[in-house]
Amino acid sequence: MTVAFPITPRLRPLLLFAGLALAIVATEHAITTRAIFYQHPALPVAVVFDLLVVVPALFYWLVVRRYGLPLSTVGAAVGACLALAFWLLPASRQQPLRALAFLPALLEGAALLAAAARARRLWRAYHAAREQLSWGPSLGLALEQVLGLPGVVLVAEATMLRYAVLGWWAPVEARPAHAAFSGHCESGFVALMATAGFLTLIETAAAHLVVGHWHPVAANWLTFLSLYTVLLLVAHTHAVRLCPLLLGPQALVVRVGFAWQVAVPRAAVVAAAISEAPAPAADTLNAAKVLLASPNVLLTFAAPVVVAGPYGTRRTVRRLALYLDQPQEFIGALAGSASA
Structure with missing residues (x-):
């Protein structure tokens, strides 16, 4: 049977x-x-x-x-x-595998060559975006529109390197007539990122010694990936510190480092204080996760909005959970503008 x-x-x-x-x-x-x-x-x-x-x-x-x-x-x-x-x-x-070490540079070089070949379209897209955005986001948007996926990857890598290398000296990215609300001072975010980076470096050194005893090439790849992770942690830390939430006369600009970004009319959003993360749902995004914190503010939009994420990812949401250092001040400022 x-x-x-x-x-x-x-x-x-x-x-x-x-x-x-x-x-x-x-x-x-x-x-x-x-x-x-x-x-x-x-x-x-x-x-x-x-x-x-x-x-x-x-x-x-x-x-x-x-x-x-x-x-x-x-x-x-x-x-x-x-x-x-x-x-x-x-x-x-393993000679073919060793040759793959040049692959990232070749891909970025190909993207730059494609950008040079489409310089005219890039200039038009940049000029159109420049009317509403600063030069950095305008250039990134133009590259994404003209080059597609290679442009998205190029912009993401360039943004990461910009924050990792220049973030130590860069000023906070604020705007005139906009109130800035940070999300890293009271949560211990910087200390957590520093600890994670330090532990990653220690683990990298230990793994390189152990794996390198049997497989030097694999050890080099693991070391490269670990150092890239540390670079990403540094960039993320600087991006969170330098990109606060901005509340302007007409718009609310939500930025969680370079992980999530969205701009909406301030009259089309309502904020409420929360003590725990909202229940998972298709139309809800908990952006506080990338801050390693529990959200304390929940934004509810009048209509679904598209939130831009890393490497060209997009999320259409109706509710957005955030962590802010001064949640009550932000809620009061947003409600005060709505009543006015």
Whole structure:
């Protein structure tokens, strides 16, 4: 007697990807363990191509598109495949993987070349955005509109580097006739970020020594990723410190570092004090999470608004939870303007 376990249609793409990925990995393992692998220089390149191109492509077509996952999951899949490639390939045949160290520079160079080729469109988009925004956001918006995804990545990386390197001396990004409300002074955010960065550096040094004993190339990649994480923490800390919430005569500009940003007419938003995070919902965004704090202000918009996130992400929300150092002062200022 046999028992059949029906497979729901929703699981079929995931199981198909898992089967194909396992078949590819098993095939690559069989190839890399045979003597013929060392006799043909093209085989390591083929293995790297299968693991870093074919498997992520299958993941995108069968999983990401089918289940509506964010594109960032493809990056996670590429990272997992990269670790798998280091594990499968012998140390003497990892030259194709070492060449990948130049990939980020090549991608950014390609984006810059594309920007140069579309300089006229860039200037028009920048000039149109400059009527409402400062030069930095205007340039970023123009790059995103003209270059698409490469422009989004280029702007995100440039913004991160700007805050990480220049944030130590940069002034607070305020505007005339706007009241600024910070969200980092009373929560201990800076101390938490400093602690996280310090612990990451210690962990990086320890991991480099341990992993480097068996796999120097993998240790270098881990060190690079860890240092990039520290750089991101520094940039995030400066961005939160330099980009307070701004309440102007006509608009409310919400900025949570460079993680979330939105500008709305101040008459189209109502603020209320809260003591805990709102219940998770599709139209609710808890922006206080990136501050490692519990929200104390809940903004409710008259209509759904699009909140811009990192690397071109967007969230359409009706409610936005924030942490502010002076929540009552902000609520009073917003309510006072509404009554006036």
